[in-house]
Structures are given as C-alpha cells and as structure tokens.
Amino acid sequence: MDEQVLRSLFKWPSVPECKGWLALDRRGIWRMRNEFAQMNHLAGDPIKHEGLISFIERNYAQNTQSAWFFQNGPQRVYVDLDYTPFIARIYPENGSQTLRTTSGTSFMPKECFMDENGQIIFMAELDVQSTENECGTKDISFQKMKKTIHILLHDHDLGMFSEAAELQFACGALGHWTWLKQKISIESIHSSEIKKLYCNLP
Numbered sequence: 001m002d003e004q005v006l007r008s009l010f011k012w013p014s015v016p017e018c019k020g021w022l023a024l025d026r027r028g029i030w031r032m033r034n035e036f037a038q039m040n041h042l043a044g045d046p047i048k049h050e051g052l053i054s055f056i057e058r059n060y061a062q063n064t065q066s067a068w069f070f071q072n073g074p075q076r077v078y079v080d081l082d083y084t085p086f087i088a089r090i091y092p093e094n095g096s097q098t099l100r101t102t103s104g105t106s107f108m109p110k111e112c113f114m115d116e117n118g119q120i121i122f123m124a125e126l127d128v129q130s131t132e133n134e135c136g137t138k139d140i141s142f143q144k145m146k147k148t149i150h151i152l153l154h155d156h157d158l159g160m161f162s163e164a165a166e167l168q169f170a171c172g173a174l175g176h177w178t179w180l181k182q183k184i185s186i187e188s189i190h191s192s193e194i195k196k197l198y199c200n201l202p
Contacts, residue, residue: 001061001129001142002055002058002059004073005059005071005072005073006142008074009071009073009074012073013074015073015075015076016075017075017076017077017078018072018075018076018077018078019077019078019201020038020078020080021033021034021077022070022077022078022079022080023043023080023081023082024068024080024081024082024085024087025043025082026082026083026087026119026152026154027087027154027155027156028086028087028089028101029046030046030047030053030056031043031044031045031046031047032045043082057103059071059072059129060079060103060129061129061130061131061142062085062128062129062147063130063131064130064131066197066200067201068081068085068198071142080199080201081198081199082199083119083152083191083194083195084149084150084151084152084194084198085149085198086101086102086103086105086149086151086152087101087151087152087154088100088101088102088107088151088152088153088157089101089102089153089154089157090157090161096180097160097180099122099179101126101151102154105127107122107124107125107126107151108124108180109122109123109124109151109179109184110123110125110148111123111184111185111187112177112184112185112186112187113150113186113187113189114174114186114187114188114189115188115189115190115194116190116191117191119153119155120152120153120158120161121150121151121153121194122150122153123149123150123151124148124151125146125147125148125149126146126147126149126151127146128144128145128146128147128149129142129143129144130142130144130145130147150194150197150198164177164179165177165178165186167186173185173186173187174186174187174188
C-alpha cells in the first residue's frame with residue numbers, strides 16, 4: 001500500500017465508498033465502468049494508462065468479507081470481478097516457463113481445476129494486502145499476508161496448458177498437468193463455486 005494512500009486515510013477516514021465503477025475482466029484488464037456501462041451491463045472501457053494500472057495494483061486489497069477493492073487515496077473503490085481476483089499468464093524464462101499474475105507476481109500452483117466451460121483455475125498462495133475491519137466499520141490499517149487464492153489462466157495460454165496436460169474425463173480427477181516436472185491433478189469445479197467466493201460486493 002502506498003504511503004501517500006495510508007496518510008490520506010488517516011487524514012480523511014470517512015470518505016464515501018465507491019461501487020460499480022471499476023472492474024477486472026477475465027484477461028486481467030482493468031476496466032472503468034461509467035453510468036451507461038453499469039445500466040446496460042457492459043464491461044466498460046479498458047484502462048490503458050500504465051501509471052494508473054500500476055497505482056491500482058499496488059493498492060489492491062481484500063477485506064474480511066472477501067471483497068476486493070482499490071484504495072484510491074482515502075476512497076475505497078470496490079472491484080467488480082468478472083471471475084477471480086488475479087489472472088495468470090505462462091511466460092518463457094531461461095529455457096523453461098514460469099507462472100505469473102498479470103500484475104507480475106510469480107507463483108507455484110498447489111492445485112488445478114477445470115470448470116464446466118473448460119477454463120483453467122489454479123490455487124496458489126499469494127501475498128495479498130488485507131484489512132482486518134469488522135463488518136460495518138472501515139479499518140484504515142493494512143497488512144500483507146499469505147492467502148490461498150484461485151487464479152484464472154488467461155485464455156490465450158490454454159494451448160500451452162493443454163500441451164502439458166493429459167485429460168481422461170473419467171470419474172474423479174479429469175487428468176493431470178505437468179508443471180516443472182511435477183504432476184498436478186486436474187479436478188472438476190463449477191464456476192458458481194468460484195463466483196460465490198469472489199464476485200460478491202458488500
């Protein structure tokens with residue numbers, strides 16, 4: 001969390017919260033949703049300014065109700081998540097490959113899932129900024145902590161994923177995926193289970 005953001009919170013702790021104006025889509029693109037987009041259930045305009053994207057990602061956090069938000073100075077801007085709070089990409093690195101979120105955080109998947117639409121979701125531990133506010137109050141203190149998070153694989157990387165996967169579509173596990181010489185079981189999951197965890201605003 002930026003120091004200037006924390007200072008502004010102490011100075012103006014009672015600024016109204018903002019909902020419906022910021023979204024993260026399934027390709028890790030931040031989107032601004034004006035009133036027209038909100039009323040017509042549109043995705044919104046992609047944010048392209050690199051400085052603004054970096055500012056959002058540095059001040060991206062989760063509260064105890066599992067709602068994700070961007071702390072824009074003293075104002076808390078809740079994020080409409082299209083699916084998961086982070087999106088993964090597969091990158092070549094030193095003759096091998098690495099998994100990173102679109103915000104640049106490397107991670108090692110602990111579990112792997114496929115939903116009913118063929119989307120791939122990893123579970124991994126990430127350092128996330130969290131506030132310990134009680135329900136109905138607004139805490140202005142944050143701390144980084146490791147949390148187990150679902151991370152959607154970007155659809156452009158499904159081909160690379162499938163090259164290292166063996167699918168069987170039988171009872172139980174759907175198959176396995178080989179990552180860095182480790183075989184990770186691919187389990188079935190329904191998208192509603194993911195959305196129930198991450199797509200609800202307070």
